[in-house]
Amino acid sequence: MKTLYLPQIKIGAFLSHLTNMGIVYAPHKKGDASFTFETVKSMKDVILDYPRTLNSIKKYFLPPKEQLMSFSMEDYSITQNELYKSEIIFFGVHSYDMQAVMKLDYNFSQGNPERNYLSRRENSTFIGISFTPDEYHFSRSVGITVEETDGFDLFLDRTNDGYNVTVLTDRGADLVNNQSYFMETATCEIPNQQFHNKIKYNYNRLPEVFDQVWNSPVWDQVAAKCVGCGTCNLVCPTCYCFNVDDEVDLDLKNGSRQRTWDGCMLNNFAAVAGGENFRKSLAERQRHRIYRKFKYITDVTGEPWCVGCGRCTAYCTADISIVDIVNRLSEEYEQNHLQKQSPHILHEFE
Ligand code: SF4
Ligand code: SF4
Numbered sequence: 001m002k003t004l005y006l007p008q009i010k011i012g013a014f015l016s017h018l019t020n021m022g023i024v025y026a027p028h029k030k031g032d033a034s035f036t037f038e039t040v041k042s043m044k045d046v047i048l049d050y051p052r053t054l055n056s057i058k059k060y061f062l063p064p065k066e067q068l069m070s071f072s073m074e075d076y077s078i079t080q081n082e083l084y085k086s087e088i089i090f091f092g093v094h095s096y097d098m099q100a101v102m103k104l105d106y107n108f109s110q111g112n113p114e115r116n117y118l119s120r121r122e123n124s125t126f127i128g129i130s131f132t133p134d135e136y137h138f139s140r141s142v143g144i145t146v147e148e149t150d151g152f153d154l155f156l157d158r159t160n161d162g163y164n165v166t167v168l169t170d171r172g173a174d175l176v177n178n179q180s181y182f183m184e185t186a187t188c189e190i191p192n193q194q195f196h197n198k199i200k201y202n203y204n205r206l207p208e209v210f211d212q213v214w215n216s217p218v219w220d221q222v223a224a225k226c227v228g229c230g231t232c233n234l235v236c237p238t239c240y241c242f243n244v245d246d247e248v249d250l251d252l253k254n255g256s257r258q259r260t261w262d263g264c265m266l267n268n269f270a271a272v273a274g275g276e277n278f279r280k281s282l283a284e285r286q287r288h289r290i291y292r293k294f295k296y297i298t299d300v301t302g303e304p305w306c307v308g309c310g311r312c313t314a315y316c317t318a319d320i321s322i323v324d325i326v327n328r329l330s331e332e333y334e335q336n337h338l339q340k341q342s343p344h345i346l347h348e349f350e
Contacts, residue, residue: 002173003185007162010181012043015091017179022087022125025060027053040091048092049158051134052309056097056237057090058104061120062261068116068244070256083119089175092129092156095148096139096307100237101126102151103305107240125171128152129163133195136310138323141199144307145192200327203294203304209326209333210295214287218328223282225318226265232289232312232320233263238305241269264288290325 006014018024024040027050035050037057071078101121108117130146131137139145149155153172156163164185167173176182201209233239243262248255262269265285270278279285293306306322313321 002167004165004167004176004182005162005185006156006165006182011048011163013181014179015040015043015046018089018091018175021175022089022123024089024091025057026091030054037090046092048129048156050092051131052094052137052311052314053097054311054315055235056100056309056311057093058100058237058240060088060090060124061101061104061117062108062240062242065258065260066116068257068259070254071246073253081116083115085119085123087123087125088120089125089127091127093126093152094131094309095128095146096137096144096309097237098126098128098151099139099144099148100307100309103238103303103307104240106301125175126152126154127172127175128155130155130157130193133193133197134310135197136314137308138195138197138199138310139308140195141197141323142203142304142306142308147192197310197323199323199330201330204302206294206304206326206330207298209330210291212333212337213329216329216332218325218332219283219287222286222320222325225320226282226286227318228265228267228282228285229317230263230266231315231317232322233265234261235311235315237309237311238293238307239263264292286325290322290329293322294326 015024015026019040025037026040026046027035027048028038028045029047030036035047035053036055037053037060038045040046067081069078069080104117105121108114108121128149128151133140133146147155147157149166149168153169154175155166155168157166165176165182167176199206233241241262241264242259244257244259246255246257264270264279265282267277267280269285272278279288294304297303297305313323
């Protein structure tokens with residue numbers, strides 16, 4: 001592993017070099033207070049010091065709406081959409097969003113591997129950057145530090161007047177090769193960043209909590225505030241549910257199949273033919289959302305399926321905090337189950 005130094009004034013030269021190697025996506029300002037990943041057209045629009053983007057880079061691998069195939073009833077043919085082949089470079093990605101992409105890789109590789117997602121993923125390169133946790137981030141509580149480099153090809157850690165750049169893969173080495181503005185430097189230690197927002201229990205004990213809180217009053221209490229808008233699903237970098245619809249042209253002979261994002265907090269998500277709905281109430285939908293993050297997939301993979309980005313809390317229409325929900329459930333578990341069994345078992349605070 002090699003470490004280089006990139007002075008702040010040379011970041012534009014590096015970005016310009018990258019745009020010759022592929023399509024580069026980086027964080028840009030959107031409106032007064034939001035940030036979004038966009039194609040880099042001008043260095044002056046790129047913002048590297050940002051708390052989080054509204055949508056994660058998931059949108060490039062799993063677009064909000066995409067055509068999967070077209071069909072014709074004239075000759076009974078189907079045409080699948082072309083696979084994505086362009087080189088894409090993500091610049092300035094935070095560690096929790098990188099980990100979210102790796103979780104989606106798992107989801108889309110199981111069973112029948114999903115060709116659209118995986119073809120977009122194949123030609124992508126990731127350049128990470130450190131960040132300062134704000135009041136919503138809690139990725140440390142789910143095992144992801146600011147300086148986690150897994151998945152990245154290069155990682156930039158901000159210093160006062162530039163960046164320490166860790167080269168992590170051969171692809172990363174290709175990106176910095178022959179760029180004279182990089183200076184050799186001794187291997188650097190990336191300082192540990194403190195998180196103010198925390199889940200009370202160690203994440204590997206949460207499935208044990210979720211074994212006991214299915215009937216908790218917390219679900220109704222949260223549902224009383226929730227308006228069922230589905231924003232928490234749509235901004236989540238590890239939510240990947242979608243709906244598939246066929247659209248038939250007016251000639252009734254040709255048409256196409258579309259995939260669009262869906263979300264388990266939306267009323268129709270679990271609706272089926274005959275007017276039934278498996279999760280009619282907001283309390284049931286909240287419970288399902290949180291169990292998907294800390295229990296169902298965790299039981300299979302051993303990892304929480306939440307990366308602690310804080311988006312679902314920061315953008316919630318009703319000011320509902322996922323950390324608060326999990327901590328209230330943990331407290332209830334502690335009161336109802338742990339203390340009865342053994343008064344000596346104490347909290348696992350970080
Ligand atoms: S964003 Fe907030 S209000 Fe909207 S569905 Fe999610 S928890 Fe409910
Ligand atoms: S559940 Fe919330 S905090 Fe966790 S990854 Fe999704 S949006 Fe981020």
